Amino acid sequence: MLWKHQDWRTGLAEVRHSRRLTVSFVCTIANYEYGFFWHFNQDETIKAEVKLTGILSLGAVQPGESRKYGTTIALGLYAPVHQHFFVARMDMVVDNKPGETFNQVVEVNVKAEEPRKNNVHNNAFYAEEELLTSELDAMLDCSPLSARHWIVRNTRTINQTGQLTGYKLVPGSNCLPLAGSEAKFLRRATFLKHNLWLTLYALGEMYPGGEFPNQNPRVGEGLATWFKQNRSIEKTNIVLCIWRDAHSKIRRLACHASGTYRFCAQATLLSCYRCATKFK
Structure with missing residues (x-):
């Protein structure tokens, strides 16, 4: 459904059906299949989803034994x-x-108004914008407490109401890495220390974790190295790198085939909404 409304005065209802273009691909990595789906909708929204499926990688336990760091899913088997x-x-x-x-790019946080004369019912709130001007100021984190989101906009294009045209970036639910700061994998994936990074476009800066992540850390590679240049990101060609966590605490499934336990999960990576469109 693209749009629907029922007028309570007349009782008349209208609805518009939607269609969307989906571009997808699937990667098989060891025991996992990862499906990536980019949805392009008629209302100019873009949504990215990831589906996780495949077979579980399991560990063995003694009968009656359980593991603190996993879930028992069958006799003698647990999933970390x-x-x-x-x-x-x-x-x-x-x-x-x-x-x-x-x-x-501006960061937007919704804030509650302080109790005062023009907020007698103590229920007023407003959205506050902050312009991000350099790379070191643009290592950003999600905040559901303030409905935090970001808007990428054009500084020279306005719509009929005088607003700068742009796209609003809304991240999916997220969780930071559940590991200590000295964990070895964080040396290879230092970009996981923040949810969103804004950087200046540069030829050759393609892979947030470096071109060969299994061999990292490598000198001069990855977001954490590029950011040290602290380049300006105001009125320029901006690249956004956002990551999404899929937290897996496996539940016991009722079905299995050929002794192999199957599963499927889904996560919303991000959503982009048109927040101001240029009308011709």
């Missing part, structure tokens, strides 16, 4: 609790013509 991290790299060119680089 674990995390998956998926990174989306988006080269944002919002309403730019070829050769133009007029984008900027």
